[in-house]
Amino acid sequence: MTQFQLSSITIPVSPVGPENPLPPLRTLPDPRGGLELAAADAEMAAQLAYGHVDSLLPYTFQDGYGREREERELRTAVLDNGVLRAEFLLEYGGRLRSLVHLETGRELLHKPPFLQLANLGLRNAWFAGGVEWNLGTFGHTALACAPIHAARLTRPDGVPVLRMYEWERMRRLVYQLDAWLPPGSPVLLVHVRIVNPFAEDSAVYWWSNAAVPQEEDTRVLAPARQAYHFSYDGRLRRVPVPDWRDTDQSYPGRGGPATDFFYELPRASRPWIAALDAAGAGLVQTSTEQLRGRKHFRWGTTDAGRNWQDWLSGPGRPYTEIQAGLARTQLEHVRLAARSSFAWTEAYGLLHADPALVHGPWSEATDHVAGAIEALLPAATLLAEHDQAVELARAVPEEIVHVGSGWGALERRALAKRRSRALNLTATPFGDETIGRDQQSWLSLVRKGSIPTPAPVLPPSSYTVGPEWRALLEAADKTWFTQFHLGVNLYHAGDREGARVAWERSLECAENAWALRNLAVLEPDPERAADLYARAHALSPRLRPLTIEALHALLAAGRTAQALALIDRLGPKDRWHGRIRLLECRAALDSDDLARARRVLDTGLVVDDLREGEDTLDDLWWDYHERLNPTGAERVRAEHPLPCRYDYSVKQY
Structure with missing residues (x-):
């Protein structure tokens, strides 16, 4: 019988600290800039050219952390079916922190003994370990260090389901993850659904990133003969798998610098990726066909790679990552049509395979592992689970067990003001009770057409952007605060001159550091x-x-x-x-x-x-x-x- 319970863990944590109140006006780096695309086919080239966002707004940077850690209790949700025990961090983007095979006591994921932040995420703060769910744009999700909504449901067969969901503000998308462990199942199942509730198409980026322990004989396998490799010389290469540059690249612990390989999986093959040890055992990830891409990332064995891993996880705990995405590479975005959704189901579990074959010639190894995966979780079984999950994905939660941000509720209220029910989604309810301090001023703007004006010495704490919010700010009273935020909206929309005028008007209302700083960002003359x-x-x-x-x-x-x-x-x-x-x-x-x-x-x-x-x-x-x-x-x-x-x-x- 499967159990679902709320729990907690107490570990040393690097506190996120205060968020950076300065609006992130500088353009996000575009890793595709100047990229030589000779190796890309027409589909990849089109998706590489599509969907890049210039701005992190309306998010702010999370850069107030340090390397000091303090003991802290973190809230978790736990699924346990007697075969596997899965533990999710509800205050950190729903990260799957732990997946334990109970009979052997083996932890299948890389699980550092502490949570140390470092500057690897879109918003700066990020931490290593577990399985993270990345939605947004190239890089680690803006929600990596943010709470997520969570609810309890029950399948018709009585199996409990953990639902986690949130409103992604950059892309204006709703996403939900339904996780469950059928009785006796050797795999954890996660159904992901991304919903575009609006009348315009949206660019979607998704990668599920699983960190796994790395030993010298750990081998990463996927059903591919070629991979794409991005290098710092600005080239996209199609390289052979696994041997390239006189090295078997499938062994991340045997040398080499940090790098990543995006595998070219044949369309007809079942998508999967695995990291198996010297005994032929380790984590396998497979999915329904919507989740097409697979990637292997390694820190490598150079001093730099070891320093990064020591910082993130502590000395002597190397790890590598096996990842799965909607596109073949992480520089691509996929188009999600208006008022539609993407959905797929992933599976994570312990795979046992013949070590002689696992560590033999590549084609024999991948064929053998593919057969072992079919024995562990037949494709037909995964598809049947997916079909049931699709039906349950629209069900109303039975109980809300954790509250994420209030931004979804605020957006729902703003849409309702215009008689739109786009975010009235019963499967992922964004209730008024979730609206907190950061949303209160904006709620006042929606309800009353005005926004409280703080003292100019106080920094702004949050931002909203988009045509609807710009219209509300334009109609509001002209204070230093409304003009400041109007300028941020105009800047986000690409109207730099309009932004400059708004910030100068903000200064006319009251001298404030925030408009001065924004004008400085706009100013091309260094002096x-x-x-x-x-x-x-x-x-x-x-x-x-x-x-x-x-x-x-x-x-x-x-x-x-x-x-x-x-x-x-x-x-x-x-x-x-x-x-x-x-x-x-x-x-x-x-x-x-x-x-x-x-x-x-x-x-x-x-x-x-x-x-x-x-x-x-x-x-x-x-x-x-x-x-x-x-x-x-x-x-x-x-x-x-x-x-x-x-x-x-x-x-x-």
């Missing part, structure tokens, strides 16, 4: 931008994100002395923050104060939100030593190798 940032920072000197942006602006304008003076005035909490110390080192180098730069480098520079792919630590180290010994870059690098503690560069393949 004027630095002036605007200096004015903004003077009004809010204790907001760390604003301090960091102001320092970047001062350095871009060549005002290194002013940047260093600003740093010297900071309070201890900001003065010794890793990102600010990094900027101090940069300013010291640019002003030829090598002694000050050395003090920073020698005391150990730890940047809590170092970005994957960011090379600033490398650049500082080499720049310092080349200025100290101007004998040529090649010789300096040979004589002063980058210390291991500063090696986080994954740009090697």
Whole structure:
């Protein structure tokens, strides 16, 4: 008999901290820019060209965390059928944190003993481990560190179902995950449904990312003979599987740098991917055919790869990822037609296969594993489970067991104002009781046509964007606050001149750091931008994100002395923050104060939100030593190798 219960775990957690109140105006990086697409077919080329979003709005950045961890109780939902025990984190995007095979006690997923945040997500904060559900655009979902709605349902055969759902604000989509464990089932089943309730098509990005333990003999297999590989030289390559560059790439623990491979699965084959150990056992993921893509990501065995894994999981806990997506690569988006949905069913379980065949020639290994998967979960059984899940997916929840954000409820209220019932979805109810502090001001705008105006010294806490919200703001009283938010909406819509006018009107109503900062982002002249940032920072000197942006602006304008003076005035909490110390080192180098730069480098520079792919630590180290010994870059690098503690560069393949 399957059990469903609410529970909790207590582990060391890196707190998310305060969200960055500054609207994310700078354009999201487009990894497709300048990409050489000779290896892409017509379908892939079209999907690579479609759907990229320029802005993270209406989300804000989550960059207020550090490397300090504190014991915290986290709420979970647990499914247990006596064969498997599945544990979901309800406060962190519904992440499947643990999947245990009960007879053997084997944990099938990579499960760090703590939750450490790092800058790998769309909103910055992200953590390793488990299975994450990525909806939005290229990168880890904006909802990775956000609560999710959860409910209980019961299938006609009496099996309990955990439903998790949320409103994805960037794409304006509803998604739900129904998870269940049939009695005696060797696999966890997850039915995913993405709903576009509106009259316009939407671009959809989805990847289910499973982190699994990595040993030297762990082998990742998928039914493919070729894969796509993106490299930092701007090329999309179609490469053979598994042997490429004189290496069997299917063994992530045997060497090589960080990289990923997107497998080209034949259309006629059953989609699956597995990570199996020396004994031929490990996690397998398979799905119905809608979930077409499969990917293998590895951190590699370089110093940089080990440093990232040690940071995220602790020393001696390497992991690799096996992933499944709607498209063949993660740079593509798939078109979801108006008022329609995508739906598929995934399965996760422990696979046992013959180790001699698993670690033999590729074609024999994949054929054997495909047969083992069919024995574990026949395709016909998975399809039958999917058909039942499709029926249940529209059922009304029996009990709400956890509350996510109030943004879905707010959007439903805004739509109702225009006599639209697009978000009145009974399967995923967004009730008024979920509306919280961040939504209250916007609810006032919907109900009364006005929004409370806070003191200009207080930073905005949340944002809404889109034509409907822009119209409401245009009709509201002209205060510094409404004009500020109107400018954000106009900027998001691509009207930069309209945004500038709105922010200047905001300043006419009241001097405020927030409009000044936004005007600085708009300003193409580095000197004027630095002036605007200096004015903004003077009004809010204790907001760390604003301090960091102001320092970047001062350095871009060549005002290194002013940047260093600003740093010297900071309070201890900001003065010794890793990102600010990094900027101090940069300013010291640019002003030829090598002694000050050395003090920073020698005391150990730890940047809590170092970005994957960011090379600033490398650049500082080499720049310092080349200025100290101007004998040529090649010789300096040979004589002063980058210390291991500063090696986080994954740009090697």
